[in-house]
Amino acid sequence: MRWARGRHETYLCFVVKRRVGPESLSFDFGHLRNRNGCHVELVFLRYLGALCPGLLGCGDTGGRRLSYSITWFCSWSPCVNCSISLSQFLSRMPNLRLRIFVSRLYFCDKENSRERDGLRMLKKAGVRVTVMSYKDFFYCWQTFVDRKQSQFKAWKELHQNSVRLSRKLNRILQPCETEDLRDAFKLLGL
Numbered sequence: 001m002r003w004a005r006g007r008h009e010t011y012l013c014f015v016v017k018r019r020v021g022p023e024s025l026s027f028d029f030g031h032l033r034n035r036n037g038c039h040v041e042l043v044f045l046r047y048l049g050a051l052c053p054g055l056l057g058c059g060d061t062g063g064r065r066l067s068y069s070i071t072w073f074c075s076w077s078p079c080v081n082c083s084i085s086l087s088q089f090l091s092r093m094p095n096l097r098l099r100i101f102v103s104r105l106y107f108c109d110k111e112n113s114r115e116r117d118g119l120r121m122l123k124k125a126g127v128r129v130t131v132m133s134y135k136d137f138f139y140c141w142q143t144f145v146d147r148k149q150s151q152f153k154a155w156k157e158l159h160q161n162s163v164r165l166s167r168k169l170n171r172i173l174q175p176c177e178t179e180d181l182r183d184a185f186k187l188l189g190l
Contacts, residue, residue, distance in 0.1 A: 009033060012040040013073040013144045016051050018066060031144055040074070041082040045089060055096060067095045073132065073140050077102040077169075083118025087125040099128045101136050105165055108172060116172045123173050131166040134158055 016028040028051060034040045048055065054066035078086065078100070090096060100122070107115045122129055132140075134154055141152035 009075070010040045011075045012044055013140055014044065014051075015071045015143075017069040017071075018052065018054075029143060039079065039082050041078050041086060044072075045085070052096075055093065067097075069097045070099070072098070072100045073103075073136065073144075074100060075103045076106045077104070077108070077115070077129065078118060078122070079106055080114040080118035083115075083122050086127070087121045090125045090127065097126070099130070101130050101132045102169075103132050103137075105131075105168060105172075108168065119169070119172055129169065129173070131162055131169050133162045133166075 011031060011033045013031040014029070018026045018028075030051075032040050032043050032047070035043055052066070052068045052070075055068055086098070090098060105115075105119075107113055108119070119129055130136075137154070137158065138152050145152075
């Protein structure tokens with residue numbers, strides 16, 4: 001993996017949507033970063049009860065669970081351990097949908113990377129993982145950064161990098177049947 005500035009820092013910008021009536025939604029926005037060796041995905045899970053009242057059926061909801069849709073914009077894709085924790089958590093929360101946009105793929109260069117398995121696990125748990133495009137970076141700038149100070153300026157090769165990483169992510173998330181075919185071809189010496 002090539003060197004990247006801020007490798008040990010992961011930022012997570014989030015949008016939490018909650019249906020408050022048949023025709024209305026409430027929104028909450030914010031951002032977090034990893035703290036004291038704790039990955040930002042786990043930091044988010046710690047704050048989830050405060051961000052999503054009624055998610056667990058507690059509070060003023062009369063024991064019913066409210067439904068939430070959460071979108072993350074992350075500087076890195078989750079590591080395998082965070083993917084496992086997220087998948088396990090989401091399996092107990094059918095009323096929570098999670099979509100993750102990532103800027104970079106965390107240690108996914110090697111074919112047998114455990115991080116690749118973690119991304120597949122998230123997909124199986126119903127999480128949509130996508131590589132950020134220009135439009136997504138622009139949205140983050142407009143939504144989470146003080147845009148009065150300066151306008152969003154795309155860096156060199158942003159588009160090409162997004163396309164390259166999107167293709168890589170799509171190959172990683174291909175259905176397992178493809179992996180089975182690769183193994184079969186390998187056995188046949190093809």
